[in-house]
Amino acid sequence: MPALPASPLPDPPHCVGVRTLCEFVRTGDIDLRFAMSPSAQQGLAGHATVAARRSAGYEREVFLQGEHAGVRVRGRADGYDAPANALEEIKTHRGDLARMPSSQRAVHWAQARIYGWLLCQARGLARIELRLVYFDLGSETETVLSESHDAQALRAGFEQACAAYADWARAEAGHRRRRDAGLAQLRFPHAQFRGEQRRMAIAAFRTARDGGCLSIEAPTGTGKTLGTLFPVLRAMPEAGLDKVFYLTARTTGRALALDALAALAGPVAAPMVRVVELVARSKACVHPGAACTGEQCPRARGFYDRLPAARIEAAQAGWLDKAASERIAARHAVCPYFLAQAMVPWADVVIGDYHHAFDPAAWLAPLAAAEGWRCAVLVDEAHNLVERVRDMHSAHLARASLTAARRAHPALGATWRGLARAWGNLAREATGTYRVLDELPERFVDAHRRAASALAEHLARSDAAADPALLDYYFELLHFLRLAERYGTHSIVELGAPNGARALRITLRNLVPAPFLAPRWAALHCCLLFSGTFGPAHYYADMLGLPAQARRLELASPFRAEQLQVRVPHRLSTRYGDRAASVPPIVGAIARQFADRPGNYLAFFSSYAYLDQVCTQFTLAHPEIPCWRQPPSLDEAGRDAFLARYTPEGQGIGFAVLGGAFGEGIDLPGTRLVGAFIATLGLPQVNPSNEALRARLHTAFGDGYAYAYLYPGLRKVIQAAGRVIRTPADAGVIHLLDERYRQPGVRALLPDWWPTPLSSD
Structure with a gap:
């Protein structure tokens, strides 16, 4: 294994979140069978339900931190029951817990034990009870696993994890110092700015430095990609930014961003900033058709055992576009898609699609919040965001899809019969070819919630995980249920049967993306949205939920x-x-x-x-x-x-x-x-x-x-x-x-x- 470059630890110590630390030392396979379940929003709702069942003195979201070997570990424990001296780590799920991979359970216990020591240290406790609380979103039942620990034993485990992370922390601290020193001296790669590109760059720099939201309408030819990336990178040291997320609507946008970054800070032998490009799983998959489990995919088998060596090479390379991810992943026999995801905590610039940040099932925004990253988000061709986020927060279920899944996998007889009854009842409300319902049909939704739990348990078995018809139906169902939980005046329920009752289709159609986007803007240090056609200003401000104090810049065209x-x-x-x-x-x-x-x-x-x-x-x-x-x-x-x-x-x-x-x-x-x-x-x-x-x-x-x-x-x-x-x-x-x-x-x-x-x- 190649050695990490050594550098003295900074003051203050290098910070890492509890989750990232535990994932860093994880071993075993990738196994997504049990992960086909809650979104971040559902997880929050599940945590709230569990906390509401506790006694009045129950403490929620307890912030904790501690240090060892130059590593500062921080995070929020889910809950603490002081009278019982019990710390709880709450995990939401669907289906049979017996199907949970052992490596995933081990990560959960590792998190609980680290939080346990941090709480013992903070409150002078000699012992503590640790509880893993698994909350089934379908049945709303809790499964509680508990351990009782001596504080000193927990301290030893905490110090062991920090020691395993310390060399990496030293390298990360050194990279951060070199990155900030280099970016403080960053120069524009061309002899002069193009037209009003300088005005745009100044506004972008001030927004990145001071925080806030800036929308930019800059006509074709202004040089928006370079004119935003350069000032935001230049502001990173002064603003204390951890990461820049550059989000695009299409592959060509990612290519332009990579070209701009190459002109500014790499790729070279030792690039100034670490860059990770995120692509769709279907475009990165080495073994299409195989499930993401150790049983079916050789790149998933032992992924976390081989990840440390791949992670070191990727960090030293610094430039992880799609091609580089594939090369490094091949040398270490790991999955390139999950390698790129694993490198996000150590990247300075992440280039991806809108859905990586704005999809209801996206993992990027919850991870940034959990780790406390100070982030800047750049949204390219932002006029596309209205329709794209509408699509992400819309879902449909078709009676024909149920029929196809039922024929492909008839073994789930009781589940299929329950859904058939739900569709039959819904059909009575269908009048004509199109109708907007006054409210969400709760009985229909409840029937599908019960079906989702049964399907989750069934899909946890390896013999069902590769069934395309069943998987497609299950994912459609999960997406529909996620959005049903957040249904409101921003959306409507459409019921249509253009070719008769057999073609019945129900759609949750989002009309106003603002309620979904506003919390994302609020969680960021700064955001820049730019496009050549980004007006009228009030239309995009209303539809995208931009902050009331958001600034706007309209640039003159370079053309005559x-x-x-x-x-x-x-x-x-x-x-x-x-x-x-x-x-x-x-x-x-x-x-x-x-x-x-x-x-x-x-x-x-x-x-x-x-x-x-x-x-x-x-x-x-x-x-x-x-x-x-x-x-x-x-x-x-x-x-x-x-x-x-x-x-x-x-x-x-x-x-x-x-x-x-x-x-x-x-x-x-x-x-x-x-x-x-x-x-x-x-x-x-x-x-x-x-x-x-x-x-x-x-x-x-x-x-x-x-x-x-x-x-x-x-x-x-x-x-x-x-x-x-x-x-x-x-x-x-x-x-x-x-x-x-x-x-x-x-x-x-x-x-x-x-x-x-x-x-x-």
């Missing part, structure tokens, strides 16, 4: 009005009822523009059906002009092939759907793209579901039409139009193919730097 022509017709409607009549004038507008300036264009439409109508007519009328279209299903290879047509010398029209893969996140500078046609306002379809959204948003904020339709639609339009001008040297044209773009209320929402629209008639 003379770089762009904007054309709007006087007489053309793309409303749903007018689309058939709109096809010939749209075909004519595209043809005239191509004749005037041959080159590469993108044409955006509100649906695939509309796209096909126009593309088919255009191809028949102008077979000499190359055309290609976005298909309804598009994989990564198809996306690359579509974009490969956009060469500097190319000519032709690419037909795409607004809001799809080519509406944002692609970069086609110069003559690779010289214009765009946008044959829609991007407004969501008017249907009962969106009308329910409009009504709820109108009640909450007023102007429900703008919140539900106009603002989201025009955001997609501006993003798509933003593909045309990418650099100060570009020139191009945008055709906004609908007469409504001439309305003052619509024009006011378009970018300020755009020129006055010309007539395209």
Whole structure:
């Protein structure tokens, strides 16, 4: 095993949380069978239920800390019953405790014993009783395991754990000093800032240093990734930041962040900051199809036994993007997905997806809170956050999914029969193809809670853990139940049966993400949210639950009005009822523009059906002009092939759907793209579901039409139009193919730097 670089311990001692210390010395396999259960929110609710059952003198969340060998250990014990002199460590679960892996139980006891010593030390106790309280969320029953310990024996165990951690603590303290010294001298990697990038960097630095929330609307070309990462890294020593989380909506965003970090502080032999990239388990898995257990996956078997050596190599490498995680994991025969997760406590910058921080089942935010980390969060392309968090906090159950799971695994007869009765009762409330229920159907939810407990116990058996149909149904069920526990005015219950009772479907649909996001912002030292289309300001503040004292920065575009022509017709409607009549004038507008300036264009439409109508007519009328279209299903290879047509010398029209893969996140500078046609306002379809959204948003904020339709639609339009001008040297044209773009209320929402629209008639 390679040696850790030695360095003297700092003053004050290196701090570590009780949980992290116990996980550090853990041994054994990865075994997720028993971990398929509570979210952080459910865990908190379970702890509250247990505490409420205790006597009046019961102490909750007891803060404790102690030191040994230059290591300061701190944390909050779940509860202390002073009259009984009993410290409790509470764990929530579902299913049979006998199925819990021994390594997981050992970690729980290790935490209880460390808390036991810290309490004995703090209150001068000679002995103490330790209790592991396992609370079953399904049955709401407690299983209590207890041990009685002499304080000195607990002290010996505490000192042994600290001694095992001490060398790592020394190395970590040395890394932190070197990191802060280097970042205090960090310089911008280019000769000068780009346009208003300096103004953005100053505002970001002050927010990172002083704390708070800053939203930034910075047009394409400002250099948002580097303009935010550089000042936040520069502020880390002064602000005492432990970690920076850079969150993106797509893989391309992670790549840009890694490139910016490489330019600033690595990757080199000894990078200034440790970087960890988190990816989806499906993209990191070495043995797809195998369950995450020692019995089925060789990378899970003995993972924690081999982790220490892999952890040392990863820490010394310092740069743990997806490729590096895979290389190091392969050398030590460990899982790359869980190796990256295990390195998060020792990273300075963590790059991941939105769901790593904002999903209701996410582990990153609860871990940061438990460890007391001082964090900065950077949210890239933050206009996507509204829909993404809505999706994360929405869930559905379909009667057809129950039928499929029942056929795949009929052994759970009683469970399936109970759920079938629940669906039958719900079907009586389904009137027509769509209905918004006045309240959550509690009897239906209760039946599924009971089923979740039975399924959890069943899935703990290795012979059931690899059943895809059963697993998929179980995970859908857990997600639904998590959100049912947090149901409120921010969401609605939708019941639909478009093809009869057999197709019955219930959806918990989140409409306002703010109640879920506001606590996350409050827990951070600072957060920066930035996008090229991040307005109107009040819309995003309301929908994202930004703090009342949040600051906002709007930057001028680096582009000039003379770089762009904007054309709007006087007489053309793309409303749903007018689309058939709109096809010939749209075909004519595209043809005239191509004749005037041959080159590469993108044409955006509100649906695939509309796209096909126009593309088919255009191809028949102008077979000499190359055309290609976005298909309804598009994989990564198809996306690359579509974009490969956009060469500097190319000519032709690419037909795409607004809001799809080519509406944002692609970069086609110069003559690779010289214009765009946008044959829609991007407004969501008017249907009962969106009308329910409009009504709820109108009640909450007023102007429900703008919140539900106009603002989201025009955001997609501006993003798509933003593909045309990418650099100060570009020139191009945008055709906004609908007469409504001439309305003052619509024009006011378009970018300020755009020129006055010309007539395209």
